[in-house]
Amino acid sequence: MFALVDCNSFFASCEKVFRPDLEGQPVVVLSNNDGCVVARSPEAKKLVPMQATLFSIQHLVKRGELCVFSANPVLYKDMSRRVIETLQHFSPEVEQYSIDEAFLGLHGFTHRDLTAYGQQIKATVQQWTGIPVSVGVAPTKTLAKLAAHVAKRNPDLKGILDFNTVADVDAVLAAIDVGQVWGIGGNLRAKLNAQGIRTVLQLKHADEQRLKKQFGILVLRTVMELRGVACFPMEPVAAPKTMRIVSRSFGHLVTELSDLKEAVATFTTRCAEKLRDDGLVAHQFAVAIRTSYYRPDNQYAAARSVTLAAPTNDTATLIHAAMPLTAAAFKPGYEYLKAKVIATELTPADAVQGELFATPVNTEKRDRLMTAIDTLNRKLKPDAVKFGAVGLNPTWQMRSDYFSQRYTTHWDEIPKVKVGQSSRLASPRSLPVNN
DNA sequence: TCTGGGGTCCTAGGACCC
DNA sequence: TCTGGGGTCCTAGGACCC
Numbered sequence: 001m002f003a004l005v006d007c008n009s010f011f012a013s014c015e016k017v018f019r020p021d022l023e024g025q026p027v028v029v030l031s032n033n034d035g036c037v038v039a040r041s042p043e044a045k046k047l048v049p050m051q052a053t054l055f056s057i058q059h060l061v062k063r064g065e066l067c068v069f070s071a072n073p074v075l076y077k078d079m080s081r082r083v084i085e086t087l088q089h090f091s092p093e094v095e096q097y098s099i100d101e102a103f104l105g106l107h108g109f110t111h112r113d114l115t116a117y118g119q120q121i122k123a124t125v126q127q128w129t130g131i132p133v134s135v136g137v138a139p140t141k142t143l144a145k146l147a148a149h150v151a152k153r154n155p156d157l158k159g160i161l162d163f164n165t166v167a168d169v170d171a172v173l174a175a176i177d178v179g180q181v182w183g184i185g186g187n188l189r190a191k192l193n194a195q196g197i198r199t200v201l202q203l204k205h206a207d208e209q210r211l212k213k214q215f216g217i218l219v220l221r222t223v224m225e226l227r228g229v230a231c232f233p234m235e236p237v238a239a240p241k242t243m244r245i246v247s248r249s250f251g252h253l254v255t256e257l258s259d260l261k262e263a264v265a266t267f268t269t270r271c272a273e274k275l276r277d278d279g280l281v282a283h284q285f286a287v288a289i290r291t292s293y294y295r296p297d298n299q300y301a302a303a304r305s306v307t308l309a310a311p312t313n314d315t316a317t318l319i320h321a322a323m324p325l326t327a328a329a330f331k332p333g334y335e336y337l338k339a340k341v342i343a344t345e346l347t348p349a350d351a352v353q354g355e356l357f358a359t360p361v362n363t364e365k366r367d368r369l370m371t372a373i374d375t376l377n378r379k380l381k382p383d384a385v386k387f388g389a390v391g392l393n394p395t396w397q398m399r400s401d402y403f404s405q406r407y408t409t410h411w412d413e414i415p416k417v418k419v420g421q422s423s424r425l426a427s428p429r430s431l432p433v434n435n
Numbered sequence: 436t437c438t439g440g441g442g443t444c445c446t447a448g449g450a451c452c453c
Numbered sequence: 454t455c456t457g458g459g460g461t462c463c464t465a466g467g468a469c470c471c
Contacts, residue, residue: 031439038439055436071439098471147461185469216445218469245441294438342438446468452461 001106001114001137001164004144005087005121007080008132008152008159010100011039014079015069017130018407018415027067029055033249034070034399052197054083070400078408082129090121092369095236105143105234118160141232142225145182146173146200154332173226183222188215200226240346241278246271247340250396254290254336257327260289262391264326267341268318269383269390275343276370279350282343283311285318287325292337302329311347314366315373318343319389 003227006012011029026044028037036053045067048057060066080099087094091103096315104121106114136147143163150172152252163169179189181200191214204226212220221231233286246267254260259390264287286305291298304325312318322341357408376385383390405413 033439035437035439051438053437055438058436073440100471181470187468216468218445239443241442243442247440249439292438338439440471442470444467446465446467448464450461450463453459 001110001139002141002144002230003091003104003106003114003118003121004141004148005083005102005104005125006134006136006145006148006152007042007083007100008134009039010131011071012041012044013075013077013131013157015072016406017079018405021297022067025067026065027069028057029069029071030402032071032398032400033251035249035402038071068402069404070402072404072406074164074406074409075404078406079129079131082408083125083131083133086125087121089124090117093234093236095234096238103144103234105236106137114162115160115165118162119158122159132159134159135161135165139163139224139228140230142182142222143228144229146176146180149176149180149382170201170204170374173204176200178203181222181226183218188219191215191262214282240348241280242344242346244271244274244278244280244282244343244346245340246274247288247338248398249338250336251399252395254396255332255334257330257332259391259395260330260336260339261323261326262389262394263396264289264322264341265319265387265389265391266394267339268322269315269386271341271343271369272313272315272318273374275346276349276374279348280346281311281313281349282318282349283308283345285321285325286342286344287322287329288340288342289326289336290330290338291334295335298335300334302331302332304328305342307345311345312363313349314363314370315387317366319387323389333334380415388393 001081012027015027015029024043025041026047027041028044028048029039030036031038034054036054037048037050037057040048040050044066047060054068057066057068061068076099080096083098084094084102087102087104091104091106091109093107095103095105097103109117114137118137121135122133125131134148134152136144136149137160138144138147147161147163151157151159154161166172176199178184178192178198178200179186181203184203185191192198192203197206201224206221206223208223211223224231248263248267250263254263284305284307286303288301288303290301306321306325308317308321326339373385377383405415407413407415
């Protein structure tokens with residue numbers, strides 16, 4: 001038995017936790033670069049569609065009818081950690097599936113009233129983190145996801161649905177669009193529709209051999225899961241990463257190679273930090289640049305990659321590799337919107353395969369340097385110490401005009417409570433700060 | 436006017452092995 | 454004239470997820 005715990009409107013909920021004045025108000029969170037809406041509070045769902053551009057909702061913001069936030073990934077990641085740690089009180093098996101979702105293994109829990117258990121989970125996560133969640137319970141992960149989907153949309157269920165308590169599951173499945181199934185995206189949905197398969201129930205009863213032949217093993221497994229046969233087991237230990245990407249759109253279009261190089265050096269710095277956090281080294285490194293998709297008269301994209309002499313997570317080495325790749329990909333006369341760096345062929349830093357014929361490189365000194373830089377940047381502020389290649393005055397800087405505070409991870413940004421202010425600020429929602 | 440970022444998995448086909 | 458069987462590895466592309 002599985003439970004899927006899904007945070008409601010996660011990014012918007014994170015922002016609301018620290019702004020009790022926004023309770024009941026429509027709130028949206030924008031993508032990086034303040035591009036488009038990626039999260040909406042329940043109130044905002046009535047006002048704006050997902051992926052609406054900032055421009056298209058600007059009039060609501062100006063009239064004070066909608067509160068908008070730039071993406072604050074540090075805050076969301078820390079809130080996610082709090083939710084997961086809370087869930088670990090409810091099952092020994094917790095698999096974080098995404099930033100706002102986790103599966104709980106409920107093996108051995110089936111004698112319990114799982115609806116009541118789900119309510120307990122929901123209430124505890126709400127109290128300890130301030131984040132509202134929905135819970136779906138079922139014998140397979142795919143069905144648990146659907147149960148949570150139904151729970152979220154049906155107010156009578158109060159956010160919890162245990163499929164085991166539903167007398168006619170098929171009737172529920174018949175009312176859900178096939179595109180809502182975990183693993184059925186837009187493309188598969190269209191192809192299934194063309195064959196007359198429109199609801200989850202129709203997919204559940206479709207011919208499995210034909211589906212396997214036509215769409216492959218994943219769709220077949222999904223169908224078996226709809227029939228109650230578990231094909232996707234719990235994976236409580238995260239698989240090691242196979243790639244690390246840092247990719248950003250620019251706040252302003254970039255035409256000069258020198259600016260592009262500074263952006264790539266900055267992204268490479270971030271990427272190297274991630275690798276060091278993961279304890280990984282990369283053997284392959286790639287740089288990709290492109291113009292905007294939405295400018296037909298200005299289309300260009302290119303990528304270049306290199307196999308490094310030895311696997312590394314050293315910022316300087318990676319920047320040194322990235323600069324010629326950027327120059328090689330660059331073509332003058334275009335307005336660039338975005339750059340991306342990709343580290344692949346990752347291995348644990350402490351298990352690097354030696355080179356038979358190369359002189360062994362002693363990286364100990366470099367490792368100490370990187371550790372010192374990371375420590376300083378954590379202690380002081382991001383990029384307190386940085387490499388010259390990233391430049392001093394970035395012309396490409398992302399837009400981020402509606403940034404909130406990193407309330408839970410930075411001492412100078414913790415929530416402040418003023419004496420005499422609304423007592424709601426002192427409610428249990430004002431969380432103790434980490435550390 | 437502006438339209439994100441970061442990942443994983445599967446399949447088909449070609450090259451190559453004994 | 455006709456010429457096997459069984460397999461691995463790699464890559465590109467397409468699909469999916471949040």
